[in-house]
Amino acid sequence: MALSGGPLERRSMSDEAYARLQDAIITGELRPGERLRDYELAERLGTSKTPIRHALDRLADHGLVEMQRNRYTRVAPIDLDQVRNAVDLFGDIWIGSVRHVMPLIQDDDVAYLTELADAMSSSAKARDVAGFSIALRGIATGFARIEGNDARAVIIERLGPQIRRFSQHARDAVDWEAVDGFVGALRAAMIERDAVKTRAVLVSFFDEVLPSTIDRAEEQDLTRSELD
Incomplete structure (x- = not known):
């Protein structure tokens, strides 16, 4: 080492x-x-x-x-059931913030979130798993900070490392077209300040895109320990 x-x-x-x-x-x-x-x-x-x-x-x-x-x-070995649980909780935390944030969001908040979305988009286009994971956590934390909910931010921070590690090992299972579509739709929904659209975009990402990535990683055995 x-x-x-x-x-x-x-x-x-x-x-x-x-x-x-x-x-x-x-x-x-x-x-x-x-x-x-x-x-x-x-x-x-x-x-x-x-x-x-x-x-x-x-x-x-x-x-x-x-x-x-x-x-x-x-x-620790990568436990895909734990990863699935972490992804579900991450999504629930973020989606919960949307309901509180979007009705009261200000221009500077939109500018801040859009900047984070642009960083996420750049990482996705570069197929940079690490950069995308960090940007994803950043924008989710951004919603929690705007809401003023430190508890949500702490949970997101706690879940981040496990999800990032899975992403590094499972990079070949990522559907980057779906990820690109998610980022674009999220950015547009935030600019429109549309809570319903924002929630729908996040639900699709956390219920379909990320679970499909985990399933492909499992099928391809991408996360098996080399030391087993």
């Missing part, structure tokens, strides 16, 4: 360790099933074992790491 970057800065070592390890898991640098030893990670990241242990606890809480007391810690 070769984690990128130098020693961690002392001013938030647990956060830095979490971010570095999360990125390594999402990108596949740390593969599903790979053992994680806190003393090895501490040496590679230039810190003590305590920040590493805190980071591993957070990663376990987000479903990216499995911890067996007195046995081992390893990168």
Whole structure:
């Protein structure tokens, strides 16, 4: 395992360790099933074992790491049922925001959301799975922030890593034409400030486009651990 970057800065070592390890898991640098030893990670990241242990606890809480007391810690396998549940909850959270946000949305809010949609569109056209996943989370969080609902934003942030990791492994299962259509329809609905259209676009994406991607990934065995 070769984690990128130098020693961690002392001013938030647990956060830095979490971010570095999360990125390594999402990108596949740390593969599903790979053992994680806190003393090895501490040496590679230039810190003590305590920040590493805190980071591993957070990663376990987000479903990216499995911890067996007195046995081992390893990168969690990609569980497609968990991914489906995460996608469903992500969609429910976002769609719930629409009902509250759209009737009161202001010009600067529309401009902000449209800018995020443009970033999502650019990533989709470039077939950039990582960029699209980050932009998708960003615009969903944007709705929650405009609503003033920090609880929704926290849940979206919590679900993001698991969905992003799946997307990286299942990139060959993505129907980019459907994704392009989703982004365009979402952008148009937001500009029109039409809550009904916005909700319909999101429902289609989370009930049809993303589940189909998961099904194709399962059929093609794209998320099987290389270490099984």
